[in-house]
Amino acid sequence: MVHAEDFQIVIVGGGIAGLSTAWFLRKEARARGMAAQVRILEARDRAGGKVVTERPDGLVIEGGPDSMFREKPWGLALCRELGLADDLLDCDVARMKVALARGDGRLLPYPEGFRMGIPTRGGSLLTAGIPSWRGKLRMVRDLWMPDGAPEGDESVASFLRRRFGQEVVDDLAGPMMSGIYTADPERLSLLATFPRFRDLERKHGSVIRGMRTAAGARRGDPPAPFVSLRGGMQTLTDRIQSRLGTAPEMGCQVTALTPTPAGWLIRSGDMEVRAQAVVLAVPAPEAARLVAPFDAGLATDLRRLRFVSTANLTLAFRRRALPKPDMDAGFGFLVPRKAQRAVTAGTWSGTKFPGRLPDPDLVLLRLFVGNDLTESVVALEDDALRAAAREDLARLTGIRAEPTRVWIHRWPQGNPQYDVGHLDQVDQWMAAARVHPGLYLTGSSYRGLSLPDVVRQAEATAKEVVDAGLRKSDAS
Ligand SMILES: Cc1cc2nc3c(=O)[nH]c(=O)nc-3n(C[C@H](O)[C@H](O)[C@H](O)COP(=O)(O)OP(=O)(O)OC[C@H]3O[C@@H](n4cnc5c(N)ncnc54)[C@H](O)[C@@H]3O)c2cc1C
Missing domain, CATH: 1.10.3110.10 (protoporphyrinogen ix oxidase, domain 3)
Known part of the structure; x- marks a missing residue:
């Protein structure tokens, strides 16, 4: 048995990667008879990272992910493990239609x-x-x-x-x-x-x-490919926090990381924390900044990962404001890159996940803005961003009415770009990180950026940490 005071683990970053790593660490350590102390240090005043749900007046407004792919089972399995099976919400398969913008701006089914x-x-x-x-x-x-x-x-x-x-x-x-x-x-x-x-x-x-x-x-109708949670995706990150023994420590941006003979010294402002293992559950550029003082080569490699900025705007309309009353009959539309428009896609949020709109007269449209060709739009002031999005919306759908309310979420440099050869690069980064005992990298910069992929990586990371901890205790 390894005692709590023997094995201390610090997780840097309280997004879904950090939170689920903490969850699996607790589970794995318990299953294998290892008492471990896990702390999560989160820079911001809230955990969850890109998983953000606002719930004004009974609405569900997603700022980041709105669902998980059923084909990737790890996210759903975690929800069930956390007691959220009854909260899972399938997308409306009967209305799973998408339109595609043509060069002249028309939307074709x-x-x-x-x-x-x-x-x-x-x-x-x-x-x-x-x-x-x-x-x-x-x-x-x-x-x-x-x-x-x-x-x-x-x-x-x-x-x-x-x-x-x-x-x-x-x-x-x-x-x-x-x-x-x-x-x-x-x-x-x-x-x-x-x-x-x-x-x-x-x-x-x-x-x-x-x-x-x-x-x-497959027998029968295919199951719904996208699954959300009734109260929005933040239900997942909120639930992990409430089920973890200790809450993430907010406002604790890790500013420095130093290897020591006994493990790691982690600095966050004036606070110093010592641990045998440190899991960097932050985007690769932030991991690069932290490892640079002791491994310049790894830092340079991690900085090679490109990121793109995006934003999304959720617009609320009264149904009568739509040029056609059934415009929201499908899931939404896609705008091909070659159009080089600010808006890259739109989702009729109330259609995709049914039963979440308290008022049937209300229509919610989530517009995605910016890609590598148009990302400068993401830096516009709110009014200009709204205007750019509404101009494209009018061209695509004919909707010119003023929305009754708009929610804006921006993700500057928030979307990792998995270029050709990405997985080989990640193998090299992981091998380089392994040279430093007790250092782990996990999260959306590496082997899959969808929520289920991040959860899968978190589970694997937790197993690695516990394996190493047990090996260390056997050796001593
Ligand atoms: C708009 C959008 C829509 C998406 N839609 C979907 C979807 O529908 N389905 C899906 O599966 N995936 C979707 N994704 C992808 C998925 O949401 C992300 O890949 C995932 O949430 C990233 O999790 P993460 O924990 O790796 O990173 P993050 O969420 O970025 O978390 C990193 C955390 O680390 C903290 N941090 C950073 N630096 C430090 C430091 N020095 N010290 C302490 N803390 C630090 C940050 O504050 C943050 O909380 C979407 C992403 C975006 C942006």
């Missing part, structure tokens, strides 16, 4: 029977409004084209072009896949973001055939 821009039902390609007939002919070549995948990573655009042609990159799968990651598909790593497509290509010799086989193997 995304074809039916497609998943991530790839047809999964026989005949769905024939009836689809996009791509063109030439594009469709090029797309079906995927069915007999040999596997031409490169050995290692490639960009999402290169993969889509190889299998389906340029139209799919520009107008179909490209906008959806790069939209999820707010990234340039020409740079976005396939293996770090959509490795399943490479697996389908390898296994079935055709991505379309692979997607159809997977869809056919």
Whole structure:
């Protein structure tokens, strides 16, 4: 048995990465008979990081993530573990339609029977409004084209072009896949973001055939792909905090980290904390700043990760302000990158997750603003940002009415860009970090930025920390 006073762990950062690492540390240490003391130091006056839900007048306004992918089970498993099973809320599959902005600003419905821009039902390609007939002919070549995948990573655009042609990159799968990651598909790593497509290509010799086989193997209707929590995603980070024995220490920005013979000296302003293990659950540039004094090489490598700024505005309208009363019948719309507009996507929040609008006359539209081509818009003053978003909205949807209320959330340098080769780089960073016993890196900068991926990494990090702690106690 390792005693509490023997093993002290400090987690730097109280986002979902830091909070879930603390949760799994507690669980793993208990299961393996190790008493550990875990402290979370959080720079701001609230924990949760990018997970932010505002709840004015019974509404659910998300500033960061609004849901988790069901296909990635780690987030849902954590919710269940925390007693939140009854709070899980499926998206409304019956209304899961998306529109795509065309060059002239019109919104065209995304074809039916497609998943991530790839047809999964026989005949769905024939009836689809996009791509063109030439594009469709090029797309079906995927069915007999040999596997031409490169050995290692490639960009999402290169993969889509190889299998389906340029139209799919520009107008179909490209906008959806790069939209999820707010990234340039020409740079976005396939293996770090959509490795399943490479697996389908390898296994079935055709991505379309692979997607159809997977869809056919499912019995009954497919389950809702996106899952939220009734009170919004912050319910998750709030619940972890309430179930942890000790609350994160707020307003504690870690300013310096020093390796010592006994472990680590962590400084936050005047406060000094000693620990045997320190988990940096902060974005890579902040981790770089902290490791720079003792490992300049690792700091330089971590700084290579690019970030893009985005913002989102949630606009409240009265239904009568919409040019057509059923405009919010689907989930929203995507604006392809080539349009170079401030608005990159829109979500009808009340449609995507039903039962959360207390007033049926109210419509909530969440507009996503900025990508690597247009991110300067994120720095505009509130009024100018609102004006830029509303100008695009009018062009796309004809909505010109003044919203009754607007909520703005900005994420300057908040979106890591997983460029081609990202996972190989991360392997190198992790190997470099391992040279320093008791130092761990975890979170959205590394092996997946979705909430479930961050939770998965947190669990793995917690296991590593406990393994090392037990090894240390065996050795002493
Ligand atoms: C607008 C937006 C929408 C998104 N939508 C989705 C979605 O729908 N589904 C999904 O799965 N994912 C989504 N994501 C991604 C996901 O929300 C993030 O990847 C994830 O929340 C990041 O968690 P993290 O803990 O790694 O980092 P962060 O949330 O950034 O947390 C890092 C924490 O560390 C603290 N910190 C930084 N420096 C220090 C220091 N020196 N000392 C102490 N504390 C420090 C920060 O204050 C912060 O609290 C979205 C992201 C954004 C921005």
